[in-house]
Amino acid sequence: MHDIRTLEFSNGSLQLIDQRKLPLSRELYICSTYEEVEFAIRDMVVRGAPAIGATAAYGVYLAAAAYQEFPHEAFFSKLREACHVLIKARPTAVNLRWAVRRMLALAESSSALTPPQIAERLLAEAKAIQQEDVDTNRRMGSHGNTLIPPKANILTHCNTGTLATAGWGTALGVVRSAVEAGKEVFIYADETRPRLQGGRLTAWELVQEGIPAKLIADSTAAFLMQQGKIDLIVVGADRIASNGDTSNKIGTYMLSVLAKEHGVPFYVVAPVSTIDYEIECGGESPIEERSREELSHVGTCQIAPDGIEVYNPAFDITPHSYISAIVTEYGVARPPFTQSLATFQS
Amino acid sequence: MHDIRTLEFSNGSLQLIDQRKLPLSRELYICSTYEEVEFAIRDMVVRGAPAIGATAAYGVYLAAAAYQEFPHEAFFSKLREACHVLIKARPTAVNLRWAVRRMLALAESSSALTPPQIAERLLAEAKAIQQEDVDTNRRMGSHGNTLIPPKANILTHCNTGTLATAGWGTALGVVRSAVEAGKEVFIYADETRPRLQGGRLTAWELVQEGIPAKLIADSTAAFLMQQGKIDLIVVGADRIASNGDTSNKIGTYMLSVLAKEHGVPFYVVAPVSTIDYEIECGGESPIEERSREELSHVGTCQIAPDGIEVYNPAFDITPHSYISAIVTEYGVARPPFTQSLATFQS
Numbered sequence: 297m298h299d300i301r302t303l304e305f306s307n308g309s310l311q312l313i314d315q316r317k318l319p320l321s322r323e324l325y326i327c328s329t330y331e332e333v334e335f336a337i338r339d340m341v342v343r344g345a346p347a348i349g350a351t352a353a354y355g356v357y358l359a360a361a362a363y364q365e366f367p368h369e370a371f372f373s374k375l376r377e378a379c380h381v382l383i384k385a386r387p388t389a390v391n392l393r394w395a396v397r398r399m400l401a402l403a404e405s406s407s408a409l410t411p412p413q414i415a416e417r418l419l420a421e422a423k424a425i426q427q428e429d430v431d432t433n434r435r436m437g438s439h440g441n442t443l444i445p446p447k448a449n450i451l452t453h454c455n456t457g458t459l460a461t462a463g464w465g466t467a468l469g470v471v472r473s474a475v476e477a478g479k480e481v482f483i484y485a486d487e488t489r490p491r492l493q494g495g496r497l498t499a500w501e502l503v504q505e506g507i508p509a510k511l512i513a514d515s516t517a518a519f520l521m522q523q524g525k526i527d528l529i530v531v532g533a534d535r536i537a538s539n540g541d542t543s544n545k546i547g548t549y550m551l552s553v554l555a556k557e558h559g560v561p562f563y564v565v566a567p568v569s570t571i572d573y574e575i576e577c578g579g580e581s582p583i584e585e586r587s588r589e590e591l592s593h594v595g596t597c598q599i600a601p602d603g604i605e606v607y608n609p610a611f612d613i614t615p616h617s618y619i620s621a622i623v624t625e626y627g628v629a630r631p632p633f634t635q636s637l638a639t640f641q642s
Numbered sequence: 643m644h645d646i647r648t649l650e651f652s653n654g655s656l657q658l659i660d661q662r663k664l665p666l667s668r669e670l671y672i673c674s675t676y677e678e679v680e681f682a683i684r685d686m687v688v689r690g691a692p693a694i695g696a697t698a699a700y701g702v703y704l705a706a707a708a709y710q711e712f713p714h715e716a717f718f719s720k721l722r723e724a725c726h727v728l729i730k731a732r733p734t735a736v737n738l739r740w741a742v743r744r745m746l747a748l749a750e751s752s753s754a755l756t757p758p759q760i761a762e763r764l765l766a767e768a769k770a771i772q773q774e775d776v777d778t779n780r781r782m783g784s785h786g787n788t789l790i791p792p793k794a795n796i797l798t799h800c801n802t803g804t805l806a807t808a809g810w811g812t813a814l815g816v817v818r819s820a821v822e823a824g825k826e827v828f829i830y831a832d833e834t835r836p837r838l839q840g841g842r843l844t845a846w847e848l849v850q851e852g853i854p855a856k857l858i859a860d861s862t863a864a865f866l867m868q869q870g871k872i873d874l875i876v877v878g879a880d881r882i883a884s885n886g887d888t889s890n891k892i893g894t895y896m897l898s899v900l901a902k903e904h905g906v907p908f909y910v911v912a913p914v915s916t917i918d919y920e921i922e923c924g925g926e927s928p929i930e931e932r933s934r935e936e937l938s939h940v941g942t943c944q945i946a947p948d949g950i951e952v953y954n955p956a957f958d959i960t961p962h963s964y965i966s967a968i969v970t971e972y973g974v975a976r977p978p979f980t981q982s983l984a985t986f987q988s
Binding site (some may be wrong): 318319320414484485488489490492495498499502503509510511512513514515516517518519520522526546547549550553554556557591592594595596597598599600601602603604605606607608609612613 | 664665666830833834835836838841842845846848849855856857858859860861862863864865866868892893895898899900901902908937938940941942943944945946947948949950951952953954955958959
């Protein structure tokens with residue numbers, strides 16, 4: 297059932313499903329340089345915190361390959377510069393920084409080798425990051441599945457599926473694992489304005505796999521909960537502070553407040569690489585503001601009048617007190633999260 | 643500053659601003675028959691509960707004018723049929739039924755007259771309904787303005803301005819009155835998916851009049867409240883039960899829950915004609931479900947994949963316990979609403 301390849305490295309270049317073009321056409325976006333990788337992340341050819349991490353890892357390799365004929369010192373100087381550029385492509389997702397740092401650390405610990413040898417190691421490491429992400433998602437799916445009743449109406453936000461990861465998905469991976477376990481789930485996918493990742497990407501994945509689902513406007517979620525039609529909510533995360541405060545796609549905080557008001561369990565699903573143990577609470581997370589055009593236009597259609605200003609934050613912060621549990625590859629963390637998440641720290 | 647004419651009757655036909663075309667082009671939609679009026683309401687050429695009421699009143703007149711050569715009994719039979727068709731054009735808004743019933747009652751109380759004389763009376767009555775609505779909005783604006791601090795960030799939902807009424811507006815009318823009174827207001831207008839009445843219509847009105855404002859995605863409202871950036875919320879209503887439960891554009895209930903959680907006052911602004919004293923609570927209100935295309939397409943752009951189902955209710959119901967006050971042309975009603983609203987019943 298599952299043949300979506302979000303990112304694939306072959307013949308010296310990285311092939312990404314161009315998520316800007318979905319769901320109307322399935323096109324590949326090819327990156328042969330780290331600059332193209334940086335653009336792909338920044339322009340959201342690829343999005344979703346884990347997918348961005350794996351993509352950026354290949355970006356570090358592509359930089360190393362490009363500079364491998366440079367003298368040793370110049371090679372490292374260029375490589376560090378490329379890492380810096382890649383990390384800046386999106387400010388909120390912590391996996392991006394995590395993956396780039398892991399790649400750079402490997403390069404630095406291999407400094408006795410020649411640049412071509414280092415590049416070779418970096419390619420293997422990028423492949424490992426990609427494969428580990430799939431394995432991690434599978435494990436999150438198994439742990440998360442323990443939270444899903446045999447029959448459940450599940451609300452999802454944004455896209456947290458195969459397209460957001462190297463494969464399977466985080467929150468939508470839990471849904472996949474529940475389906476695989478034979479559970480009778482029905483998905484309400486909110487469309488997730490402004491970039492419509494729910495309507496464009498999650499809906500596309502659900503249709504591809506024949507999982508029963510309905511698409512809703514973001515503001516319909518409250519009405520569904522009021523009617524008792526939502527049994528639980530699963531969302532992903534772009535950055536989790538050590539106390540459990542979660543930065544995720546704008547609208548996540550809204551859902552968490554609504555969940556609390558209606559007694560609906562609210563689960564965050566994310567790999568441990570998403571946890572930023574360097575920050576204590578969500579207020580320290582940077583929040584990316586994106587362009588006016590995301591609200592004033594949909595595709596080529598202008599929908600808002602000339603002259604209106606917009607406020608367009610890409611993320612919000614859900615305080616830990618609104619979160620029922622955080623599902624990672626190491627298990628399900630329950631409040632108090634400062635303690636339960638600390639047990640996952642390597 | 644104010645020259646938007648939502649509906650205007652002249653030369654035997656009703657001219658409507660075609661709200662399906664805003665904000666990109668300002669076109670008139672001309673109705674010469676009641677069937678065209680019914681279509682204009684159903685297809686949302688005109689929308690907004692008070693605007694629909696006034697439009698439907700002209701529809702009743704156009705039916706009467708069309709059938710005025712019929713014998714007396716056939717005239718009334720055709721007129722009643724037209725009223726029935728007009729009432730069915732949109733199921734939720736109570737003003738529609740209110741206006742049509744008022745027109746029909748006048749016709750029936752004038753049954754001693756000839757059909758042409760009755761038609762003439764109906765035209766005068768439709769004009770009275772239109773003018774009364776402007777006056778009513780002005781009075782609501784004055785009463786509502788007493789709730790607005792000298793400096794306030796105000797969140798609005800959907801379109802409740804001149805375009806939703808015969809002029810001035812309900813909730814946005816309160817904003818206009820606050821601006822007229824010299825108050826320093828800043829408006830956050832949510833775009834109001836799926837039909838984007840906030841992004842297309844409210845934003846357009848705000849730009850036309852130079853009122854400082856920003857457009858936001860619906861799911862950004864919670865994040866703004868979390869940051870303390872919203873001082874109060876004003877919304878309109880399509881139907882208010884005698885206990886204060888309010889049917890309004892989908893997303894209203896969501897905002898009311900968020901307002902309660904953040905201690906933000908939540909005000910409903912609507913004329914007394916919106917109050918349905920025949921129903922005790924919101925659960926008895928019909929909720930219109932609209933088409934799949936409203937979610938799968940924006941303009942001519944397809945945004946959701948083929949094959950995905952949708953759930954697209956046009957309205958939701960906000961229980962009275964989430965409402966701080968209901969502003970009508972007779973004054974500001976506070977809880978308990980069963981008592982306070984009853985004092986407005988004629």
